Amino acid sequence: MSTATYDGVSVEVNDEGFFERPAQWTEAMAIELARHEGIDPLTDQHWKVINFMRAEYFAKGTGPTVRALGKTSGVSVKELYQLFPKGPAKTAAKIAGIPKPRGCI
Amino acid sequence: MGDLIDKVSIIISKGSLEGVYPGLIMANGARAEGIEANLFFTFFGLDAIHAKRIEHIKVATVGNPGMHMATLVGALPGMSGIATHLMERKMSALDIPPVHEFIEMISDTGAGLYACKASVDMFGFTKDDFISQVQDIITVGEFYEKAAGGQIIFT
Numbered sequence: 001m002s003t004a005t006y007d008g009v010s011v012e013v014n015d016e017g018f019f020e021r022p023a024q025w026t027e028a029m030a031i032e033l034a035r036h037e038g039i040d041p042l043t044d045q046h047w048k049v050i051n052f053m054r055a056e057y058f059a060k061g062t063g064p065t066v067r068a069l070g071k072t073s074g075v076s077v078k079e080l081y082q083l084f085p086k087g088p089a090k091t092a093a094k095i096a097g098i099p100k101p102r103g104c105i
Numbered sequence: 106m107g108d109l110i111d112k113v114s115i116i117i118s119k120g121s122l123e124g125v126y127p128g129l130i131m132a133n134g135a136r137a138e139g140i141e142a143n144l145f146f147t148f149f150g151l152d153a154i155h156a157k158r159i160e161h162i163k164v165a166t167v168g169n170p171g172m173h174m175a176t177l178v179g180a181l182p183g184m185s186g187i188a189t190h191l192m193e194r195k196m197s198a199l200d201i202p203p204v205h206e207f208i209e210m211i212s213d214t215g216a217g218l219y220a221c222k223a224s225v226d227m228f229g230f231t232k233d234d235f236i237s238q239v240q241d242i243i244t245v246g247e248f249y250e251k252a253a254g255g256q257i258i259f260t
Binding site: 065066067068070076077078081085086087088089090091103104105 | 130136137202214
């Protein structure tokens, strides 16, 4: 485990840069995290996915897969990949400050 | 990117359920990781993109030691359908989509779907026989051009 600083605050992250403690995350950090992932600015659709990821994580203990996102977030799979070209579930989880989803689908 | 994989081309050559899924899961998983992916369907693998046959992809219950079933039992009428039904139920519980939905989703991820020209000609198919997500019917040479700079996986 290591630490990273976002929005002037030191947070715990794993080797891949995913938050160890999602409670440390703030919306201001998301903007900086997104920039690191090459996403700037964060649009309303990005936020819709990010907020959905966090809600799912806190409700179920794990972030949703891309398929689940496409079915339940209100953003289609096609658009998810346009919003997060390097992989929606993975990238959105990182920006949303939650652990990387481990599903195979 | 260093030693990370950034592009894969996956060939699906079999038309059974267990022959089709691994390639689909690997293609979808590649896109989920931000890896560029192409799917190339050849021989009986064409059934997975055939507009009518896609709904009838079945588990092989004969000549499949992994089924742990006597060959004669596996050959009984309807056995393949029963095994397929059971497996589909298990996969559904694990949130693995049916073949048709899975292929549509993979296409939505931006992966390329192609049919092998030699096999299409051999079976007497045309582009109209395939689901709309199939981008093109291509030759082996064209496949290698599309696969250039990435890894090739044969299933």
